[in-house]
Amino acid sequence: xxxxxxxxxxxxxxxxxxxxxxxxxxxxxxxxxxxxxxxxxxxxxxxxxxxxxxxxxxxxxxxxxxxxxxxxxxxxxxxxxxxxxxxxxxxxxxxxxxxxxxxxxxxxxxxxxxxxxxxxxxxxxxxxxxxxxxxxxxxxxxxxxxxxxxxxxxxxxxxxxxxxxxxxxxxxxxxxxxxxxxxxxxxxxxxxxxxxxxxxxxxxxxxxxxxxxxxxxxxxxxxxxxxxxxxxxxxxxxxxxxxxxxxxxxxxxxxxxxxxxxxxxxxxxxxxxxxxxxxxxxxxxxxxxxxxxxxxxxxxxxxxxxxxxxxxxxxxxxxxxxxxxxxxxxxxxxxxxxxxxxxxxxxxxxxxxxxxxxxxxxxxxxxxxxxxxxxxxxxxxxxxxxxxxxxxxxxxxxxxxxxxxxxxxxxxxxxxxxxxxxxxxxxxxxxxxxxxxxxxxxxxxxxxxxxxxxxxxxxxxxxxxxxxxxxxxxxxxxxxxxxxxxxxxxxxxxxxxxxxxxxxxxxxxxxxxxxxxxxxxxxxxxxxxxxxxxxxxxxxxxxxxxxxxxxxxxxxxxxxxxxxxxxxxxxxxxxxxxxxxxxxxxxxxxxxxxxxxxxxxxxxxxxxxxxxxxxxxxxxxxxxxxxxxxxxxxxxxxxxxxxxxxxxxxxxxxxxxxxxxxxxxxxxxxxxxxxxxxxxxxxxxxxxxxxxxxxxxxxxxxxxxxxxxxxxxxxxxxxxxxxx
Amino acid sequence: xxxxxxxxxxxxxxxxxxxxxxxxxxxxxxxxxxxxxxxxxxxxxxxxxxxxxxxxxxxxxxxxxxxxxxxxxxxxxxxxxxxxxxxxxxxxxxxxxxxxxxxxxxxxxxxxxxxxxxxxxxxxxxxxxxxxxxxxxxxxxxxxxxxxxxxxxxxxxxxx
Numbered sequence: 001x002x003x004x005x006x007x008x009x010x011x012x013x014x015x016x017x018x019x020x021x022x023x024x025x026x027x028x029x030x031x032x033x034x035x036x037x038x039x040x041x042x043x044x045x046x047x048x049x050x051x052x053x054x055x056x057x058x059x060x061x062x063x064x065x066x067x068x069x070x071x072x073x074x075x076x077x078x079x080x081x082x083x084x085x086x087x088x089x090x091x092x093x094x095x096x097x098x099x100x101x102x103x104x105x106x107x108x109x110x111x112x113x114x115x116x117x118x119x120x121x122x123x124x125x126x127x128x129x130x131x132x133x134x135x136x137x138x139x140x141x142x143x144x145x146x147x148x149x150x151x152x153x154x155x156x157x158x159x160x161x162x163x164x165x166x167x168x169x170x171x172x173x174x175x176x177x178x179x180x181x182x183x184x185x186x187x188x189x190x191x192x193x194x195x196x197x198x199x200x201x202x203x204x205x206x207x208x209x210x211x212x213x214x215x216x217x218x219x220x221x222x223x224x225x226x227x228x229x230x231x232x233x234x235x236x237x238x239x240x241x242x243x244x245x246x247x248x249x250x251x252x253x254x255x256x257x258x259x260x261x262x263x264x265x266x267x268x269x270x271x272x273x274x275x276x277x278x279x280x281x282x283x284x285x286x287x288x289x290x291x292x293x294x295x296x297x298x299x300x301x302x303x304x305x306x307x308x309x310x311x312x313x314x315x316x317x318x319x320x321x322x323x324x325x326x327x328x329x330x331x332x333x334x335x336x337x338x339x340x341x342x343x344x345x346x347x348x349x350x351x352x353x354x355x356x357x358x359x360x361x362x363x364x365x366x367x368x369x370x371x372x373x374x375x376x377x378x379x380x381x382x383x384x385x386x387x388x389x390x391x392x393x394x395x396x397x398x399x400x401x402x403x404x405x406x407x408x409x410x411x412x413x414x415x416x417x418x419x420x421x422x423x424x425x426x427x428x429x430x431x432x433x434x435x436x437x438x439x440x441x442x443x444x445x446x447x448x449x450x451x452x453x454x455x456x457x458x459x460x461x462x463x464x465x466x467x468x469x470x471x472x473x474x475x476x477x478x479x480x481x482x483x484x485x486x487x488x489x490x491x492x493x494x495x496x497x498x499x500x501x502x503x504x505x506x507x508x509x510x511x512x513x514x515x516x517x518x519x520x521x522x523x524x525x526x527x528x529x530x531x532x533x534x535x536x537x538x539x540x541x542x543x544x545x546x547x548x549x550x551x552x553x554x555x556x557x558x559x560x561x562x563x564x565x566x567x568x569x570x571x572x573x574x575x576x577x578x579x580x581x582x583x584x585x586x587x588x589x590x591x592x593x594x595x596x597x598x599x600x601x602x603x604x605x606x607x608x609x610x611x612x613x614x615x616x617x618x619x620x621x622x623x624x625x626x627x628x629x630x631x632x633x634x635x636x637x638x639x640x641x642x643x644x645x646x647x648x649x650x651x652x653x654x655x656x657x658x659x660x661x662x663x664x665x666x667x668x669x670x671x672x673x674x675x676x677x678x679x680x681x682x683x684x685x686x687x688x689x690x691x692x693x694x695x696x697x698x699x700x701x702x703x704x705x706x707x708x709x710x711x712x713x714x715x716x717x718x719x720x721x722x723x724x
Numbered sequence: 725x726x727x728x729x730x731x732x733x734x735x736x737x738x739x740x741x742x743x744x745x746x747x748x749x750x751x752x753x754x755x756x757x758x759x760x761x762x763x764x765x766x767x768x769x770x771x772x773x774x775x776x777x778x779x780x781x782x783x784x785x786x787x788x789x790x791x792x793x794x795x796x797x798x799x800x801x802x803x804x805x806x807x808x809x810x811x812x813x814x815x816x817x818x819x820x821x822x823x824x825x826x827x828x829x830x831x832x833x834x835x836x837x838x839x840x841x842x843x844x845x846x847x848x849x850x851x852x853x854x855x856x857x858x859x860x861x862x863x864x865x866x867x868x869x870x871x872x873x874x875x876x877x878x879x880x881x882x883x884x
Binding site for chain 1: 767804818866
C-alpha cells in the first residue's frame with residue numbers, strides 16, 4: 001500500500017503479561033542498562049498544571065522532580081515509557097517514531113510501555129490531542145539527552161573526542177574511521193549511570209528526520225487482526241469473579257431498598273451490599289447477569305422535571321454570570337455601524353461517546369496492594385481515585401492500561417475501575433466489572449447539550465462589524481472568532497461539565513470538547529451572513545481572514561482542490577463550507593449533500609478536509625485520524641442524540657441510538673498542508689469539529705432548510721422545510 | 725439445564741458442559757478462554773461478537789451454546805493457519821483498516837462470511853454486506869478497501 005511500511009511491536013511489549021513486574025524487575029529483565037533521567041521540563045509541568053486545574057477542580061499537580069522516559073538494554077533494545085495510552089489514535093506508532101529518530105536507532109528496536117502507573121512517568125491523561133504537541137517535545141528531549149550521554153560514553157570507550165563522533169543505527173561511530181564504532185548496548189552493559197548533560201542538546205530539525213514524517217502503518221495491527229490484542233476485559237486471573245452492579249432506573253432516582261434474597265439463593269452468587277454500591281458477583285458473567293435480574297429494588301423516582309423537549313429553554317434561561325473571553329472594539333459602536341443584523345441561537349442535543357468497548361476493569365486487591373487493569377484515558381487519575389476509594393496510599397495502587405477500545409473523552413471517567421477495586425476489596429477475590437451497553441449509556445459523561453446565541457452585523461460595505469457571541473454549557477474551547485471583526489466579544493456560560501443545575505446527568509469532554517458546538521454555530525451564522533452580504537460563502541470568509549493567514553491558507557487550498565465555483569445564496573448544489581481551529585490545528589472542510597425532501601433524509605456525498613497541523617509525525621496516522629473524525633462527525637450532525645425524561649434515558653443501546661454506518665460513507669478526501677517548520681499540533685480531534693457546521697450549510701444549500709439544531713434528523717429537516 | 729455440547733472450535737473438537745441457553749459469547753470468552761469475540765451491545769446490533777458457524781457469520785451474544793451442537797465454530801483466533809495470516813487479516817493490516825481494534829475481529833469474520841457468497845464483490849456490495857457492523861473510530865473507508873483487496877487476493881489464488 002503506497003509508501004507506508006509496517007514495523008511490528010518490539011518484543012518487550014507484552015499486552016497479555018499477567019504478572020506485571022515492578023519497574024525495578026522490569027528493568028532487570030531488560031538487562032542491566034543505562035537509565036536516562038531527565039529533569040522535568042517546564043512545558044510538561046505547565047501541561048500537568050493546566051490539566052490538574054481544569055480537569056480535576058484545581059487539584060495541584062503531583063510534585064515530581066524527575067521522570068524516566070526510556071531505557072536502553074544491554075542488547076541495544078530501547079524501551080520507552082509513557083503514561084499515554086493507545087485507544088486507536090496511534091501513539092503506539094508515532095511515539096516510537098519520535099524516539100527512534102532522536103536516538104538514531106532503527107524503529108524495530110524501540111518498544112513502548114504505555115499507561116502503567118508503576119513503570120511509566122506521571123501523565124495527566126490521553127486527551128486534548130496533547131500526546132504529540134505537548135508530551136512529544138519532552139519525550140524527544142529525553143531521547144536527545146540519552147543520545148548525548150551515549151556520545152560521551154562512546155568518547156570514553158573509543159578514546160576520541162565527542163566532536164569526532166556520530167550516531168547511527170544504535171551505534172556510536174568515529175566519523176574519521178567508520179570501522180571504529182561501539183554499540184549502544186555495549187556502552188550500557190553492566191552500567192547503571194545517572195548522568196545529566198550540563199548543556200541540553202537541541203532537538204533534531206525536520207531536515208534531519210529519517211523516521212519522523214514517514215507514513216507508517218500501525219504497529220499494533222497484527223495483534224488486533226488476530227485477536228491477540230488484550231483489552232481490559234480479556235485479562236483473566238485465577239479465582240476471579242464477574243460483577244454486575246445494581247443501577248437506578250433514572251438519574252436522580254434514589255434506592256429505598258433492595259431485596260437480594262433471591263439472588264443470594266442462586267448457587268455461586270456472591271453479594272456485596274454497601275450503602276452506595278450493590279452488586280452481585282459470580283464466576284461466570286452471564287450467571288452474574290441472571291442473578292442481577294433476581295434483585296428486587298425499589299426506588300424513589302427522580303424529581304427532575306427535565307426532558308429532551310424542554311431542555312433547550314431550560315439551558316437558555318439559567319442565570320449564571322458569563323465569563324468574557326476574547327473581545328475587541330466596542331459592541332455599542334459595532335451596533336451603530338451595523339446596517340444589517342442577523343441574530344439567532346443554535347442548539348445541540350446530548351451525544352454519547354459510545355466507544356465500542358464499554359468501560360471495563362479487572363481489580364485484584366490483596367491486602368494493602370491493589371492492581372487494576374482498566375480501560376482508561378487517565379491511568380494516573382484512576383490510580384488516585386482508587387487509592388481514595390480503598391483508603392490505600394497512592395503508591396500501593398497500580399493501574400495498568402491494556403489496549404483501550406475507544407475513548408473519545410469518555411474514558412477519562414473511571415467509575416468502573418473504582419467499582420472493580422471496591423468489589424475486589426470487599427470479596428477478597430479479583431473482580432471484573434464490564435459495563436453492559438445500557439450501563440455505558442447510563443453512566444456516560446455525555447457531550448453536553450448546549451445553546452449558542454449570536455448577534456452579528458454587517459456594515460454598509462458588507463463587512464462584518466459586530467460579533468457578540470455567547471456559548472452556554474459547551475465550554476469556550478473552539479469559540480474563537482477566527483475572522484476579522486472590529487467589534488466583538490466571546491463569552492461563555494458554564495463549561496463542558498455544566499453547572500450544578502444545568503444537566504440532569506453528568507456531562508464531560510467529548511472529542512474536541514466545546515468545539516463541535518461552537519463551530520456549528522459560528523460557521524452556520526457566517527454562511528448566513530455571507531448570503532445577507534450578497535457574497536459567496538468562501539469569498540466572504542476569505543475577505544475576513546486577512547489577518548489569519550493559517551485559516552486563509554486552509555480555506556483557499558480547500559476551495560482550489562475542490563474546484564469551488566462561487567455562488568451567492570442558495571445554489572441548489574448542496575454544497576457547504578466550514579472552517580475551524582482546535583488544538584492549534586486549522587481545518588477547512590467542504591461537503592456536498594443531497595436531501596430527500598419527501599423524507600427529510602440527508603445523504604452526504606463528498607467531504608474534503610484540508611488541515612494544517614504543523615510538522616506531521618506520521619502522515620499516514622494523521623490522515624486516518626481525519627477520516628475517522630469525518631466519519632464519526634456524521635453521527636452527531638445527522639442522528640445522534642440522547643432522548644430522556646425525568647432522569648431516565650430513552651436511548652440505551654444501538655437499536656435506537658444511531659451511529660454512522662458503512663452505507664453513510666461519503667467520498668472522503670483528506671489533505672495535509674506542508675508546514676514542517678512549525679511545531680507539531682493536534683491531530684486526533686480537529687477534523688471532527690466542523691462536521692455539524694459544514695453539513696448544516698450544505699443542507700441549506702441543497703433545499704433551503706436552515707437547521708439551527710443538531711442532529712439534523714429527517715423530522716427536523718422536514719420541519720425546517722415546512723417553516724420555509 | 726446442564727447439557728453436554730460437542731462441536732468443533734477453530735478446527736479442534738470440543739465438549740463442554742453448560743446450560744444450553746447460555747450465550748455462545750460468554751462461553752467462548754470465559755469457559756473456553758477465547759477473548760477475540762468482543763461484547764459490544766448484547767443485542768446483535770454492533771457485530772463485535774461475530775463468529776463463524778459453519779462458515780456463516782453469527783452474532784455470538786444472542787446465540788445459545790446449544791445451537792452449535794455438531795457445528796464448526798471459528799473465532800478470530802482460528803483464522804490464521806500455522807502463523808500464516810488470512811488475506812483478510814493481511815489486507816486489514818496493509819490498509820490500516822482499524823484504530824482501537826475492538827470491532828476488528830467481528831469486521832474480519834463478517835467479511836469472511838460475506839466473501840464466501842460474494843467472491844467478486846463490487847464496492848456497493850461490500851458496503852451493503854458490512855452495514856450491520858459498527859465501528860466508532862471511523863475506519864469504515866479503509867475496511868472497505870481492505871475487503872476489496874482481500875477479495876482480489878483470494879480470487880488470485882490465495883484462497884484456502
